[in-house]
Amino acid sequence: MDITKIEQLIEKLSRNDxxxxxxxxxxxxxxxxxxxxxxxxxxxxxxxxxxKKIEYQEIVCINNNLTGEGSLFNKLRxxxxxxxxxxxxxxxxxxxxxxxxxxxxxxxxxxxxRIKGKYCMTASNLAKYDYFHGLxxxxxxxxxxxxxxxxxxxxxxxxxxxxxxxxxxxxxxxxFLIWNHLWKAGASIVHGHMQITSSKIxxxxxxxxxxxxxxxxxxxxxxxxxxxFKIHKNLGLGRKVDRCNVLFYLTPIKxxxxxxxxxxxxxxxxxxxxxxxIQNYIKVGVQxxxxxxxxxxxxxxxxxxxxxxLENSHCDIGSMELYGNSVISTDPFVLASxxxx
Ligand SMILES: [Zn+2]
Numbered sequence: 001m002d003i004t005k006i007e008q009l010i011e012k013l014s015r016n017d018x019x020x021x022x023x024x025x026x027x028x029x030x031x032x033x034x035x036x037x038x039x040x041x042x043x044x045x046x047x048x049x050x051x052k053k054i055e056y057q058e059i060v061c062i063n064n065n066l067t068g069e070g071s072l073f074n075k076l077r078x079x080x081x082x083x084x085x086x087x088x089x090x091x092x093x094x095x096x097x098x099x100x101x102x103x104x105x106x107x108x109x110x111x112x113x114r115i116k117g118k119y120c121m122t123a124s125n126l127a128k129y130d131y132f133h134g135l136x137x138x139x140x141x142x143x144x145x146x147x148x149x150x151x152x153x154x155x156x157x158x159x160x161x162x163x164x165x166x167x168x169x170x171x172x173x174x175x176f177l178i179w180n181h182l183w184k185a186g187a188s189i190v191h192g193h194m195q196i197t198s199s200k201i202x203x204x205x206x207x208x209x210x211x212x213x214x215x216x217x218x219x220x221x222x223x224x225x226x227x228x229f230k231i232h233k234n235l236g237l238g239r240k241v242d243r244c245n246v247l248f249y250l251t252p253i254k255x256x257x258x259x260x261x262x263x264x265x266x267x268x269x270x271x272x273x274x275x276x277x278i279q280n281y282i283k284v285g286v287q288x289x290x291x292x293x294x295x296x297x298x299x300x301x302x303x304x305x306x307x308x309x310l311e312n313s314h315c316d317i318g319s320m321e322l323y324g325n326s327v328i329s330t331d332p333f334v335l336a337s338x339x340x341x
Contacts, residue, residue, distance in 0.1 A: 006235075024231055026065055029059070075330075107126070121139070154271075174201065182310065183310075254306065257306075263299055
């Protein structure tokens with residue numbers, strides 16, 4: 001199965017499942033054509049292997065009618081020539097001059113002090129972007145060294161940090177955890193770390209999402225997340241793992257986005273699944289990713305997305321992603337077939 005055959009797959013759904021799919025999504029599959037002149041044939045053959053690939057391209061557009069998320073799929077995008085820079089993986093072991101290897105002397109602490117885990121410690125962010133803004137700095141410098149118990153410890157420390165904040169100011173109740181893995185994902189420091197914020201006002205996108213979930217419940221007398229999962233499951237893009245729902249997302253914000261939700265009381269339960277996702281990510285060649293963990297109503301949500309190979313010097317996000325639909329080369333059906341969870 002691949003994304004270009006999604007219309008046929010939808011046709012095979014039961015009447016009710018088709019209605020549900022169409023409530024959430026609008027899909028168009030186009031054949032986009034180009035005329036290849038004689039003089040460019042050799043260039044195209046060298047770069048793409050065949051002229052047909054360029055002359056007839058299948059573009060799949062999927063929009064979420066409720067959230068406004070939208071993606072344009074074309075696998076040919078991944079074959080584009082890109083300028084490469086040399087990356088030496090041994091560099092990630094080098095600790096000289098690393099601020100996060102000397103936390104006590106090089107980082108400030110939060111007003112309630114530091115929280116020390118078994119495999120990490122918190123610091124206050126130097127240049128904050130919110131009311132409370134902390135760091136979970138991993139004991140391990142190398143960002144590619146990730147272990148299951150370490151990840152659980154990071155989330156446990158995050159949980160304690162959020163509780164500390166709430167004890168100081170009960171109105172700082174909107175918690176957000178992010179993990180920018182390396183510079184392609186926006187990290188300024190190589191040493192592995194997560195960021196945690198607690199705000200008095202809900203972030204705009206999260207608030208909007210919560211409003212959509214409420215609107216959905218009112219209008220359709222149904223649960224947005226469970227219906228979203230049902231759609232993905234019907235297509236072979238949804239799985240239940242460790243009491244969490246995993247979706248190979250139909251409208252990814254960028255490559256290989258995975259959307260997870262769980263109704264479990266604590267988000268610490270997600271550490272095991274996040275670990276599995278990262279292991280699978282590494283297996284399919286991901287080197288840099290963004291992860292966000294936040295709450296919408298009773299659900300903990302995790303979104304994780306690939307940000308491209310380190311040797312690619314270009315930025316994967318452009319005007320399309322910022323202001324239009326996201327341009328995607330990874331097929332979620334192919335991704336799901338490669339993932340062992
Ligand atoms: Zn370090």
